[in-house]
Each structure stands twice: as C-alpha cells, then as structure tokens.
Amino acid sequence: MIVDTIKSVAAVVLMAGIGATTASADILDTIKERGKLIVGVKADYKPYGFLDTSGAIIGIEPDLATDVADKLGVEVEFVPVVSSNRMQFLEQGKIDLMIATMTDKPDRRKVVQIIDPNYYSSGTNVLSLKSLGLKEWDDLRGKPVCGIQGAFYNKATSQEYGAEIVAFKGTAEAYSALKAGNCAAFVYDDSAIVAKTNDPEWADYEMPLPTIDDAPWGLAVPLGEDGFGTLMSEMITDWHKSGRILELETKWGVANTPFAKAMNEKFK
C-alpha cells in the first residue's frame, strides 16, 4: 500500500518534471523528440496546397514542407488550415510551421514569426467578362464582385473601390457565380487568374485590371523560436538559390512568376 503510494507520487513528480522540460524546450528538440514535423498548409488552394483523390494533401507548399522535414530528418504531417485559423494554430502550438499562402503583413508579424526572405509573392486582380470592358479598379464601384471568404483584399476592394463583395466559401462556388452572372468580376490572386484565362472554357473572360497589392508571402514559426527561425531562413535562401521554387512551379503547372525568377537571380 505504502509502496504503491510512493510509486504513484514518484510517477506524478516525474510526469510533472517531463511536462516542465517539454514546455521550456526549443521547438527543434520537440520536433526531433516527436520524430515528426507538423506543418499547417492549405488544402483548398490549388496548386499551392490541395487534396488528391486519396485525401492526401499535395502541392507546392507541402513539397516545401517535406524539404524541411527531410533536412531535420523527421517525418512530416500536414494539418489543413484556412485563412481564419492558421495563425491561431501556430500560436497554440498545434502546428510547428505554417506554409499557408499567407501574405506578409506588419500586423501579422506581431502574432507569429514570419521568416525573411519571403518565399513567394502574388498580387490581386479580377477575372471578368471581356464584353464588360473593365479598364480600371474604379469601374467596379457599386457592382457585385465575387470573392473568397477571409481574403484580405476583399476589404480593400470594397472600401477603396466601392465594390459590393459577395464572399464565397470556395473557388468553385465563386467561379460558378461568376459564370452565372451573379457578379461582374471575381477578385482573386493574379497567378490563379492567369491560369484561368488560358483555359478554353473561360475564353470569354479576361484579367483586365493592373495587378494591385503585389505582396510577398511569408512562412511562419511561433514567436520566439529563433533557432528554428534561423534554420528556416537558411532553407528559404537555399530554395531561391537552387531554383527549387521555380522547379516546383513548373512541376505543379504554374508559369514561373516574376518574383521567383528575381529571387533566384538575387541569391544565385
């Protein structure tokens, strides 16, 4: 009886001790101890992160995450995130690393540690009927414009240019609404729109406006994880230097973006 009590007390103390050490340990040690890197990626954003028919998450960003896991010598696990919960997951420690098409913004840098240099970049543009003859962003004033829930440019489009944003859950719904004529234009990332205008099914549509908000994307680690941050910074530099980003763009069927080319030149 007494022996049992001592044993259980010892176990409790031991467990508490383990708990304390893991809490204060560097995230890199935690990852290695666990043998698994948990990365938050998009699962509904082709080609940066999307599902294959088996339910696995694939795309440019999962490939980048796998590179990081290989470098650390651990397994990789993907956690699907959306724009509204990705920073929360990182803060909570649910994911170790976030590569989720996030635009690098000063206010986001206060919540998570965005790593320099930026790994990617994209701008905002609209897809609309050629016959509509849009010339500039102000032409959207008062018109219904389809968008995606949680995208930061919805606000800019409605406030600066007076468009009425109709926000949808996914791209399929937004494209469908555009085709059905429910909105005059669809505001989205320029890289995706360029791909769409090359599609014969969308031959009547164009990307008529100058791209705005060309903003870099940042991958992020939890605040205060400087060791992991430095490592990631080196990884990104390496990706640019070796042309890995360009290679992945080609692999996943995206035309090489000016940003990726420029970064490749810069670091070569």
Place this chain on the structure above:
Amino acid sequence: MTYKTDLPVMLPVTPREAEPFLRLSLWHAIPIAAVCIVGPSLAFAADGIAILSPLAVLANWAPLLLKGFVFNLVISISAMGLGTAAGAMLGLGQISPNRAMRGSSWFVTQFFRNAPWLVLLFFAMFLLPFEISILGLKIPFPDWFKAILGLSLPVMANVSEIVRGAVNSLPSGQWEAAESLAYTRRQTLWLIILPQCVKRMLPPWMNLYAILTMATVLASIVGVSEVMTLTGRALSAEGGRPELLAPFYGFVLLLFFAYCYPIARFTVRLEKKFSVIT
C-alpha cells in the same frame, strides 16, 4: 385482445396504411438522385470538352467523400450517445421532487434547447483548448472531439425534454396505483414509469437523431474534415469547375438521404406500433 364475434363494430381496428408524401417510397429516391446528379452533367457534357466528365470526376472522389461521410456518422452517433446520457439525467432532474434541482435542470434544458446549434458548436470549438495538460501528461483535444461535445449540448437539452414529456404523458393513475402498493418513488420510476416511457420516447429520439445527423455538416464551418469540408476541397482540387458543383453536392445530399430516410420510415413504423390505442 380479440373477441370472438360477428359484429363488425367489435372487430379490432386495422388502421389504413399512411400514404407517404406524393406516394414516394424509398426506391423512388434512385431516379430522383440520378436526375439530380446526371442531369447537370449531361448539360455540360454536350459542350464536348476533352476533360473528364463530371461523373467520372465524381467517381474518382467518391471513396474519399464516403470516408468523410462515415466520419459524419461517427460524430452523430457519439454526440447522440453523449447527449442522451446527459439528457436522460437532466430530464429526470426536471421531474425531481427537489425544487432547486427541478429549477436548475429546467434552466439548463431551456438554455441549450433555445440556442442555435451552430453557436453552441462555435463555443465548443473556440473555448476548449486543443490539448489539456494534466500533470504534464498532454491529452490532445482534437477538433472532431470538440464538435461532438458541441453537438451533444443541444441533443442533451432535447432529450431532457423528451424524457420529461414522456414521464408527464403517463396517466397520474400509474403513480397513484404504485403509491398504493407501497412502492417508493425510486421503485415507481424505475419499475413502472420509465419502462412505459421508453416506447413513447423512442420515435422522437430517433427523429432527433436524424436531425442531428443532418446537422453534422455544420462541423465543416469550424474546420472538421467531414464530408462537406472534403467536398469543398475536392472541388477546388478540380480547379473550381462550376459544372461539378451540382453532381458533388448532389452526391452528398444522396448520402444523407439514403441514411436518414430509412430512419424516418422506421420511426413511422415504431410510432404506429407504439401508438396508444384509446
């Protein structure tokens, strides 16, 4: 009980089979679903585009969507189990002779019964931590588990009302008769009242389950990878082709219909079987 008699008025009543709406029966679902899914696909197939037809695309994704649907069922069954256990206790609390117990049970029941399910789900999602640390031992609290907890709250409140209603619906003579036979309150409840209530509670309980099953898609809004979430992801993986929307969401509709409609039919049968002949 039947009597040997020639008088038609003394013969037992054979109630007429209830007519389903528009005389639809289960097998009618198949052509309806076929129209839902194939119809729009045909319209687009006429364009003659050299990409996979919507139905072929759907066939590719069907196994994954089915897996997601099984997850919905797991959520619904677990939430129902938890909610029923908690709701039964709460319902008994509502008929307790203790005033404070009765009052607090009534309040909890009314509070959760009159709250939107989605709001309760959001509360469970964002108020609970993703893992709890007990003595350094980390117990993960995954999203699907939070969804189960969130959905079991309204189920609990509804079951509580079902229990209270069933107990109150029994003629008070049952209580009085039991009392006259010197049964204690607990004995009366367990041996006389509740066994009679089970029959009365079963049909509304099954209705509630069917409603809960259909409500599990709400979990997609809070990021659980169930069938609606997977459908959205599958659609964007296919590049957001508008002609896929109808077949994909039609398929999800069909899955839920195929699961919930038999439950509804079975409930009708039970209701008929258990209906109190007066």
